[in-house]
Amino acid sequence: MAESLNGKTVVENKGTENAFNPVPDSERKSLISLTFVLAGYPIALSNFVIGGAVGVGMTFPKAVMTLLVGNGVLMAIVLATGYMAFKTGLSTSFLSRRAFGKRGSSIFSILLAISSVTWISLNGDIFARLIKSTFSWWTLPVSITAIICIALWTQSAIRGYKGLEIISFLGVPAALVLSLVGVFAVGRATGGFGEVLSYIPAKPISFAAATSSIIGGWVFGATITPDVCRFAKSTRDLVIAGIAAFSIGCLGLQFAGALVAISTGNGDFTVAMAALGLSLVAFFAAIFCLWTTQDNNIYGASLAIQNILEETKLKGKIQHKHIALVIAGLAAVFAALGIYKHILPIIQFLSLLIPPVSGLIIGEEFFVKNSKEKLNVNAIALVSWLIAGVASYISLKADVFVPPIVGIVTSCLVYVILSKLFDKKVKSA
Template sequence: MQTETKKVEQNTDIYESAFAPVPESQRKTLLSLTAVLAGYPIALSNFVIGGAAGVGLTFDKALLALFIGNGILIAIVIITGLMAYETGLSTAFLSRRAFGKNGSSIFSLLLAMSSVTWISLNGDIFSRLIKTTFPWWPISIPITAVIVILIWMQSAIRGYKGLEVVSFIGVPAALIMSLVGVIAAFNATNGFAGLTSYIPEKPMSFTAATASIVGGWVFGATITPDICRFAKSKRDVVIAGLVAFIVGCFGLQLAGALVALATGQGDFTLAMAELGLTGVAFVAAIFCLWTTQDNNIYGASLAIQNVLRETSAKGKVSHMQIAIAVAGVSAVFAALGIYKYILPIIQFLSVLIPPVPGLLTAEYYFVKNSKENITTNWLAMLAWVLGGTTGYISLKTNFFIPPVVGMVAAGVIYTVLSKLFDK
């Protein structure tokens, strides 16, 4: 049995190093790491987030919100990324150190659920964008959504190599399309004249803006260890994390804010249409969605492998098979118009996911007593629930930044409980 397990863990290509640390021979260059990391946050939702902040705040406050929000996200990426580099483990397998075997399986199922939710939602949204942009499009929205997700699947089933190919093409293309939009907005407003004097018609609070920036991408920041485990050095993790999220998150959000301010439209697609750039917006959407959703399929596959590790199915299902299954379920949900029903799911996950980076950080850097060999660490489970509850209260009372509150609370509670009761 031990020999069989060893063979499974050594067969890194079939299982995408799911059961063991990424070997030195498969670590990637800084350029590759940066491109793949950047591909994830280069997403259509970042235009929307930036656009909402742009039209809801004065320009200086919007800029400050973007700086603070992305600073928090980058900190999560680098801290968890360094853990992944040192251990060679994915997000799901890192969670074993805090939660134990069964506890990490619960977290992994939530990761997979969150990924499927976002894949299906974006598949549905993009199929509707196709139908709106090209009224002559002959295929129905549900079938189009299925086709779109199956296309995203093509790079995900090929593992890191597939993500790398799409990122090397999609990241520059998405950035160029975004720059075209910013230049058009610049020209349409005589160099953004009146930018600093802009007064929003429907103001949003600074807290709400910052919370949307962090909340919109805290899930993405949480699963970046899936990519950072391929780093060759700590330096590469720091540089790749900084560049990827400054360009992908902050850069696209700033572009969304500028275009929104120039047109008065918080919706990126409508704003680009007003600038006469519908085609540019559509091309940008293609690459933004592909480089993000293939990462979601990839991450969900790794999370499910973590669940299977404690069952008789360990080593019997390849990365490709699980990735196909994840894409298939997402395609079915998208075809059924899941976007109408998943808002409560998204809100639920937005409360439960943020505390986890706090728990992982507390265990790895402060408690330093890995629980990967025990069944369930109930101290971590309790800290997780309390951290999520604290974040939810923060959300309902509009206090500070709810994801950060939940993250810090979970980390502090876990550290204190561990110091008192962890034997």
């Protein structure tokens, strides 16, 4: 079936969520839909935790400034990569071809899929433990409970963008309302937030450490937002939706976490709520926070796998829902096996390698402007990626600046410089 994208004809692959082709004009979404689906991803419990850690470690004015700076960086990444997705109609994995080449991008896609699976399994394990601790009558073991949780998240992911849209329209307002109820309840229980402005942290943390937590915690999410941004109808819609979504999902929840942490002296939102007898409010907020995030992870991983299959005989033959089920199944197995105990080093390793890809894509699109999507492998991109990963690792070990940002800036600069020097040789090779 042929459709148009800005006057160009594209061919739709049924059941693959436009994984191989630009999203056609007829399937672009409204501003409201785009905002809700984009907001669903960063509305997560981890943002309460991040905000809480920043809140208890800084004075309130410094915490607010840090939250604004950290989230400003995340929004800049969302808008830069999101603009490319809007313009081309391509997902994150297929955008990476413009820098890595057709087969080179498969390496990134594999890491993207692995990262998504690890996050899904980790959150499945965490939520299963929360259920066990909240309801004494729940008799199923953590392993089976985790599998059930992941199976629920999969229900919206297998339905593609439409599924994400449905759960986001339900989950985003519910998560926000329940979160606000919790924050106001904490305010009442602690006599209001009057002492917030005069708060002095017992164990101060530095601006660099705080911004590292904020940016590092959600740079992966910002990196894969093109998967949703490709459905935008206009640049205006993209900018409004991107800023609104991350202002609500990241900045908003982190701010709430900081307020609760300063008022209760506890940086963990759910623990603070439980101490005040509000476990059920925290639990139901967690349901929606996790669902709207993890179905996005499953969806993004499916698109990454389709990018790998594009260069094989299986292109277009395996539907999105089947890949999503396999991804969710793997995550469920890992969660049931207790991957929670072993997964953190994996996540830390991936957090150093995935963000630099944004720098490569940005460098190619805005500065080099010589797409490598028809090449098999672009060695310049791989070398730049490796150098950026090393720079990120050094930044992490030396505790200097923000490792993900070091990676993004390094990959962009190195890629642009090497491309200007050797691009002609690469293109003719």
